[in-house]
């Protein structure tokens with residue numbers, strides 16, 4: 241094994257939990273697919289993997305939207321959590337557990353964490369007065385308003401005065417900085433580590449952790465104070481540990497601490513600051529790494545309803561199939577950076593890489609083994625072994641450093657080289673008067689296709705299974721085209 245996760249038996253990876261105020265979008269599909277490819281890869285490498293995903297279901301926004309629709313908050317949560325889970329399943333996410341924060345075991349675990357932080361003396365009460373934007377679910381500052389309106393929601397904030405419990409996050413600024421600088425807590429990629437350290441240069445501020453029940457009903461009650469409900473932080477962030485059983489059935493708690501939380505850049509500060517401070521206060525082990533992925537735009541622009549460029553992942557899945565979408569997201573959007581969803585680019589990648597380079601190679605090789613050897617795979621030699629090893633190593637390096645795009649490029653190169661090998665050796669000519677050479681060349685091509693299937697398994701599992709079915713055994717079968725042309 242190579243890379244920075246070497247020598248660890250278990251491997252626990254989580255995605256952020258999706259907020260159920262709306263159905264899922266392509267950004268969810270990106271994060272799900274990245275996490276799934278990594279989980280599948282480590283599972284394949286023999287690790288004991290635990291992969292957690294789920295939904296964040298409480299909060300004012302859900303409460304309000306449900307009220308407007310005349311339904312109970314749980315009904316709205318059920319509806320959208322169902323859609324998010326359906327997307328996960330369509331994308332063939334291999335999660336071990338799907339957590340919903342409205343579930344009882346989660347609420348119990350959250351209350352236990354709250355109590356631990358409270359026992360450590362890290363909560364205090366404070367009257368808070370300020371301007372509150374319901375859209376943001378947060379207090380906003382006068383200076384950030386544009387013409388008296390919240391710039392994100394174009395709505396005037398409300399004046400609110402209320403009692404909150406505050407978490408003394410400021411007490412942990414130095415400790416958090418130390419863990420990050422020493423690398424004990426990895427913030428990846430490196431640019432994000434720098435960004436976070438510079439953000440917290442002057443220390444972290446205390447954070448409001450609860451709201452009065454009369455404002456926020458839809459949430460977890462604060463232990464020992466029935467008039468207060470937990471605000472998003474303690475409730476949502478704790479899912480990473482309640483999801484493996486903290487405070488309840490502890491069978492899976494052996495997976496804690498998480499090896500990596502995969503999250504979007506918009507929630508970096510909460511994860512690297514608040515969540516780490518909470519764990520320290522509660523006396524719990526810290527995650528080993530937080531990996532911050534980029535965002536996805538649509539046709540070069542930020543997705544928005546008004547621009548009409550919102551990409552519905554379900555629509556893409558229906559039309560092109562699961563592996564086309566998985567491949568595009570993982571191949572086209574570097575894990576550490578932003579990337580774009582472009583219909584034109586999608587079609588090019590589908591046609592050139594999936595259908596022509598990978599699909600045709602496998603079908604062509606299977607058909608030639610069928611034709612020249614009655615489907616019985618001949619013996620190859622070692623002439624392509626070096627090249628295979630080289631690309632496999634690049635693939636592994638890519639996956640283990642989460643550069644999935646780099647890993648896929650290695651697999652793609654292997655397929656391209658195999659196609660070139662066919663052109664150089666021209667099996668159809670060898671078949672005329674060089675039967676021995678033909679045997680070796682076809683044996684080598686089958687070997688490459690099998691290696692390719694292994695590399696593609698965490699990326700496009702369905703296609704990998706089809707390749708193995710076609711060419712994995714002693715007797716090849718010419719299957720259907722892997723990526724048929726689609727109008």
Ligand SMILES: [Zn+2]
Nearest residue numbers: 373376390393
């Ligand atoms: Zn707002």
